[in-house]
Amino acid sequence: MTKWLSRRTVKMLAVLLAVLFALNGGLISGGALAQDEPITLTMSAWDVATTPYWQAVIDAYEAQNPNVTVELVDISSAEYQDVMNIRLSGxxxxxxxxxxxxxxxxxxxxRNQIVPLDEFVEADGLDLSVYSGAEVELTYEGSIYALPxxxxxWILFYNKDIFDAAGVEYPTNDMTWDEFDAVARELTSGSGADKIYGAHFHVWxxxxxxxxxxxxxxxIIADDYSFMAPMYNMVTGMQKDGIVMDYGELRAGNIHYSGPFINGQVGMLPMGSWFIGRLVADQAEGIFDFDWGVASFPVPEGVEPGTTAxxxxxxxxxxxSKNKDAAWDFIKFYAGEEGAKVLAETGNLPALRTPEVLEIFASLEGVPAEATEALQTTTVRLELPMHPQVGEVEQILNEEHELIMTQSVSVEDGLEETTSRISDVLE
Amino acid sequence: MGTMKLTLKAASPSKRRRQLSKNLVAYSFILPNLLGFAIFTLVPIAFSLGLSFMHWDGANEISWAGLDNFKALRDDDTFNIALKNTLWYVGGTVPLTMACSLGLAVLLNQPIRGRNFFRTVYFFPYVASLVAVAVVWNMLFFPSAGPVNELLRTLGVDNPPRWSASVDWAMPTVVMASVWRGMGYYMVIYLAALQGIPQILYESASIEGANAWQKFRHITVPLLTPATFFISIMLTISSFKVFDLILVMTNGGPGRATNVLVLHTYNTAFRQFKFGYSSSIAMVLFALVMIITVIQFYMEKRWVEYSQV
Amino acid sequence: MDTQLTQTSLSKSATRAASSGFRRGTITKVLTYVLLIALAALMLLPFIWMASASLKLDKDVFRFPIEWIPQDPQWENYRTIWTRIPFMTFVMNSLKLTVIITFLQVATSSFAAYAFAKLDFRGRDLLFLAYLGSIAIPWQVYMIPQFILMRELDLVDKHMSLILLQAFTAFGVFLLRQFFISVPNEILDAARIDGLSEYGIYFRIMLPLSKPALATLTIFSAVFVWNDFMGPLIYLHSESLKTIQLGLRMFIQQYSTDYALIMAASLVSLVPVVVLFLAFQRFFVEGIGTTGIKG
Incomplete structure (x- = not known):
């Protein structure tokens, strides 16, 4: 039996693998193109039907480069990365x-599925410092592989009506987390369906x-996670005292952060700037009618205001790709000044933030006046730093976060477990 | 099968020719399905099973791993947790779903007013969007104000379970949801099988003075055994492979409390890019399921009664 | 379950019982209906929730406690789903795939199942084990080799890829084999003596006798294809080829999800499934048992 396995089966498997990989071995070529030859580029994206900027930037580019056509490959956003992984592996x-x-x-x-861009950047003499630090975060072992x-x-959204009713001053751009905790407690009132929560932490x-x-x-990728204890103690404390909604119930009820905020149930919501667009649109449609504002992300005591993630x-x-040069020309445009303007006009924050671009964004109808100030940053840290094992680490962080927040383990035990599991992965 | 081989050996040339043409006829029946099945399912499966002895990150060169992947399984906490959880899930879901679906089928095979309505309605949870299923189920079991816990509180339970938000109760909650979702599906199979039982058997049993329970026990149950056999195998296999329901209800949480083998397989492949290792987990799953299935097949001869009518 | 059975047994015996047992019979009958209706309510909950959610503004969908009857029903949600995305195109694509795949699946599976159930041939048990074994492998594990295959055949972003992947299933073969196997051999032998070929037996005897089983497979297969999300997700990316399940996902965006529209679209997409189920229902009461054929 074992002999049979070791000879015939292995031989057959080897042939099978060889065949599949011979089939799979796609050619790799750069290929410079003649200037006017018609060329079609493909680009992967998500939410194409509902996100205007993808096509808008492409239209702008095609107008300048009549020989180029760019086709979007649309993949649903929640599964985007998984599908890309399957496709690239295939x-x-x-x-x-x-x-x-x-x-x-x-x-x-x-895994070498995308190419380093350094040569292109050098050849075109592109100055990456315009991305104010993002280019550093994307650099790995001395090379950059993508243009932002x-x-x-992250900023702080707040409901002005709730602040007014409680007689509390609006958050300032230099608020600390301790102040945030205190203000949230002041804002909390009522019970049952009429309860007002001082703040809201989404399940992420x-x-x-x-x-x-x-x-x-x-x-976020560390060899000891005990530094997270103070923040976890604060949030679980707020949860115990009913200042924020219960994590387990938010999770079980599949409750999106927009619901409680738009329904006027929460005073303050720390959230990403992408939420501005949604609020502007909903208010214009008359879905809610309270006043809202934005402030900078709160900071820990002693940290310079304007520091955010x-x-x-x-x-x-x-x-x-068989059209690398043409692809480079396109992404240079997309991530450059002209692409940034289109993004700002459609209500999104581009990575390239010249004063002119920020001005376009702030003057959009419905964006609160405080936005210009609140969006000023001194330091922006990436939500997750670049690291080869970041996917695996993130999964462990998510699992342990859930255990702490559902109070299945104490903050100390949970962080200790996090430390030990992640150090196993990083070795 | 065994007897067929024996007759083949002793057969005369003309008999052998007849057997050959019999084989050809049989193959001609199978071929249309087999062709597509072999190319589009069996070949990819063989490939991924082969991968379990390799290292592959999904992009670069494949290298030989021997049994490394299987050895690594022993020290993988998450694998052990997922294996335990999967067995838990299978042990809970299979018997409960079978009992409930048989009960529903027998009930709805009676001359009951509105029978077609009930049949359709009981099949509904299976076709409902999984998101809706997860939402409704979690809402019924909502810790603070859900109807289930309200009921428990009025019954005097001071601290009712926090269900899917609790490490200890998340798995039972998922099991109940899966029984509720699956029983209508298997009920349909039982219903179809019930139509194959000749009415005359019940009539003659009635004449002989059998009561309803006796008829159920001695006519219905034995004549349903082919369907029961099919359901027990399919249900076991699909419970071992549970993925979608867990993904939308708990995503394996809280923590790893509802992490199951296929979820772990998926995560090791698409979060950690260890495709070889991921395949080795699938191999363990495959081996487990096949052992159980083969045992079921051996036992089949003892308890499944085919066409003895 | 036990209680259900006892109740029905009781209610059955009650019909034959003397007048003293009559009242008990009525009570159990009432109890049976109460049970049936309570169960039905439990089964219908997700649909009632979907219907109620589909008439709300998105912000109110997950509000707790649940408001079952929306105060201000948003009927235009049902108009929006047809205009915001090309929903009609998706419906047509799903219909096309469902009809083709279901037909191929029922045809090829029943053909193969006949051989597995009623014919003796070399390699039968081994082949059948391979079929069964394939069910035991989670699909997530072999979707990459399948994708490689399809890309080499140049079928990515074509409906043909899904048709080829889903038309030949082990599940269908196994299901039908189990039903075919319980058709009495005596009927088949009699037909063979009358000179019918195996093909003739399959068409003229097996298929007509197996309507409940074929109806079952048709329903299962159609529901599977209609609701399939992962297959189309991986293989289809042109808008003109996408299916309903991909369309539903268009209401889930990176930072916001319009659950009200998803639920409205899901309910609309369920209509064909329910129609199909109701249409095929009658086959469940038209089996051997009632057509009077006996072994």
Missing amino acids: GDETDIITVKDIPGYAAMLT FRSDI RSCVQLATVQDGQNT GTLTSLAINDR
Whole structure:
């Protein structure tokens, strides 16, 4: 039996693998193109039907480059990275890959599915410092593999009507987390269906953990997580006292943060700047009618105000692309000044933030006046730093976050377990 | 099968020719399905099973791993947790779903007014969007104000379970949801099988003075055994492979309390990019399921009664 | 379950019982209906929730406690789903795939199942084990090799890829084999003596006798294809080819999800499934048992 296994089966499997991989071995070529030859580029994206900027930037580019056509490959957003991984492993040749988050970036980069852009950057003499630090966060072992075009930062949303009713002053741009806790307690009132919660933490891990790395002493990938204890103690304390909604129920009820905020049930909501667009649109439609404002993300005591965390959306070139030069020309445009303007006009924050671009965004109908100030940043840290094993680490962080927040374990035990599991992974 | 081989050996040339043409006829029946099945399912499966002896990150070179992946399983906490959880889930879901679906089928095979309505309605949870299923189920079991806990409180339970928000109760909550979702599906199979039982058997049993329970026990149950056999195998297999329901209800949480083998397989492949290792987990799952299935097949001869009518 | 059975047994015996037992019979009958209706309510809950959610503003969908009857029903949600995304295209694509795949699946599975159930041939048990074994492997594990295969055949972003992947299933073969196997051999032997070929027996005897089983497989297969999300997600990316389940996902965006529209669209997409189920229902009461054929 074992002999049979070792000879015939292994031989057959070997043949099978060989055949499949011979099939899979796509050609890798750069290929410079003649200037006017018609060319079609493909670009992966998500939510194409409902997100105007994808096509808007493409239209602007095609107007300047009549020989180029860019086709979007639309994949549903929640499953985007998984589908890209399946497709890239299966030999997909889509020219331009949109990088949705850092784990996805790390996964594609460390497995050589996207190409380093350094040579292109050098050849064109591109100055990457215009991305005010984002380019540093995207650099891995001395090379950059993607150009950022969209960047959101964490800020604080608040319901002015609730503040007015409680007679509390609006949050300032230099609020500390201790003040945030105190103000939230002042705002909390009522019970049952009429209860007003002082603040709201969405179920994401980042809602609690981002505040723990603002001081720059630690990052989310660490060898000891006890530094997170104060923030976890604060949030679980607020939860016990009914200042914020219960984590377990938010999770079980699948409750999106927009519901409680738009329904006027919460005073303050720490959230990403992407939420501005949603609030502006809903208010214009008359879905809610209270006054709302934005302030900078609160900071820990002693940390410079304006320090926050952010996310990046960027563009990379597929290693299997047959049109790398043309793809580069396109992503340079997309992440550049002209692409940034289109993004701002459609209500999104571009990664390239010249005063002119920010002005376009702030003057959009419905964006609160405080936005210009609140969106000023001194330091922006990435939600997750670039690291080859960031995907695995993130999964552990999520699991342990859930245990702490459902009070299945104490804050101390949970963080200890986090430390030990993650050090096993990082070795 | 065994007897067939024996006759083949002793057969005369003309008999052998007849057996050959019999084989050809049989193959011609199977071929259309087999062709597509072999190319699009069996070949990819063989590939991924082969991967369990390899290291592959999904992009770069594949390298030989031997039994490394299987050895690594022993020290993988999450794998052990997922294995335990999966067995828990299977042990809870299979018997409960079978009992409930048989009960529903027998009930709805009676001359009851509105029978078609009930049949359709009981099949509904299976076709409902999983999101709606998860939402409604979690709402019924909502810790603070859900109807289930309200009921428990009026019955004098001071601290009712926090269900899917609690490490200890999350798995039972998922099991109940899965029984509720699946029983209508298997009820349909039982219903179809009940139509194959000749009415005359019940009539003659009545004449002989059998009561309803005796008829159920001695006519219905034995004649349903092929369907029961099918359901027990399919249900066991699909319970071992549970994925979607867990994903939308708890995503394996809280913590790893409802993490199951296929979820772990998926995460190791698409979060950690260890495709070889991921395949080795699937191999363990496959081995487990096949052992149980083969045992079921051996036992089949003892308890499944085919066409003895 | 036990109580259900006892109740029905009781109610059955009650019909034959003397007048003293009559009242008890009525009570159990009432209890049976109460049970049936309570169960039905439990089964219908997700649909009632979907219907109620589909008439709300998105912000109110997950508000707790649940407001079952929306105060200000948003009927235009049902108009929006047809205009915001090309929903009609998706419905047509789903219909096309469902009809083709279900037909192929029922046809090829029943053909193969006949051989597995009623014919003796070399390698039968081994082949059947391979079929069964394939069910035991989670699909998530072999979707990459399948994708490689489809890409090489140049079928990515074509309906043909899904048709080829889903038309030949082990599940259908196994299901039908179990039903075919319980058709009495005597009927088949009699037909063979009358000179019918195996093909003739399959068409003229097996298929007509197996309507409940074929109806079952048709329903299961159609529901599977209609509700399938992962397959289309991986293989289809052109808008003109996408299916309903992908369309529903278009209401889930990166930072916001319009659950009200999802639920409205889901309910609309369920209509064909319910129609199909109701249409095929009658086959469940038209089996061997009632057509009077006996072994």
